[in-house]
Amino acid sequence: MSNTDRVDPALLAGNRKPLAGYQAQHFQWQVEGKVATVTLNRPERKNPLTFASYAELRDLFGQLRYATDVHAVVVTGAGGNFCSGGDVHEIIGPLVRLEAPELLMFTRMTGDLVKAMRACPQPIVAAIDGICAGAGAIVAMASDLRFGTARSKTAFLFNRVGLAGCDMGACAMLPRIVGQGRASELLFTGRSLGGEEAERWGFFNRLCAPEDVLAQAQALARELAEGPTFANGITKTMLHQEWAMTIEQAIESEAQAQAICMLTEDFTRAYEAFVARSKPVFQGN
Incomplete structure (x- = not known):
């Protein structure tokens, strides 16, 4: 008797579902074998996030908890950049006109994306080239493993726009990756962390050539997906x-x-x- 045969179909129906056929609306979603690749795909703007893409990413990573056919995930960006953060015109502009309840709704939504990334059982490998800033740096941070390039620039630039560095779990997670002192420097100054420095600090697990970073991230994801x-x-x-x-x-x-x-x-x-x-x-x- 197979493992599936031992389980009530009603339990499986409510808690297991395939995601290979998922049709993404605000980014690219591809599944090859057991590995899914999320590609932020607004290269003309360095792949910024919008209200809609935040919400869809949050919901998709939440669904991955129940996926039967995806065992590892790669997150990357199109056009030589990872993600420039929240879209200035589609997020930052509207936010300055909102009151506290709606602002809290937004910040909780962005935090829920990180929660969903951490809660899904699949290892997440970020393939990072070019600009990786603001919320993009947070998505990289929330991934389990990070491959970067020497030319990449990672910046937690919240204080550059008058905000605190305590965004989407950064004050809790970043010190555990690079250490308290280094995290403090990045969050207080908002400066860019170059690729070679990011590897020395332990933010990047590996440096790759720009033309190879996605392929190497996907190769590791395939290796993990074939494991237990x-x-x-x-x-x-x-x-x-x-x-x-x-x-x-x-x-x-x-x-x-x-x-x-x-x-x-x-x-x-x-x-x-x-x-x-x-x-x-x-x-x-």
Whole structure:
């Protein structure tokens, strides 16, 4: 009996669905094999976000929690740039005319995008070239892994427009990636972080040639998608949850999480492949 045969169809219908056929409205969405690629696609403006693209990205990453056919995600931008942040004319201009309730609605929506990226079980690999600024830098930060180029420029430039650096989780997440002092410098000054410096600081996992950055990000995503995806999802969950735990709580939580992973068929497959001196073929269950 297969794993699917053991589960009530009504449970599967409400909690599992394919996303390969999703038709994106405000960016490009492509699925090849088990890897999805999100491409921010307004190259004439360096791929800024709008109210509509924020909301669609938030909803799509939320749906990825239930996806059966997508096991890793790549996020990139078209035309040699990643993302220039919120569109000056379509977001910044309208915001200055809003009252507090609507402004809070907007800031909660942008924060919900980061929450959805962190909550989806798929590893997210950002392929970053050129401009990566404001909300674009946040999307890169919220990804699990980041590949950049030497010519890329990453800037958390909120203070340059009169706002605090505490945007969309930056004050919580950025120090955990690059350290408190370096995060403070970026958030207080809004200066650009060049690609080579970003790699030295640990913001980028790898530097690539501009013509190769997307292909290398997709290659890593394919590698991750072929791994034990249920266990990878647990790893992502624990990396996020353990920020708020003591060491003792973290060790106990990891003991429980690992015991669950030992119940998976992928764990058995790995053992049987080791005994047979072959490579395991993981299926994510």
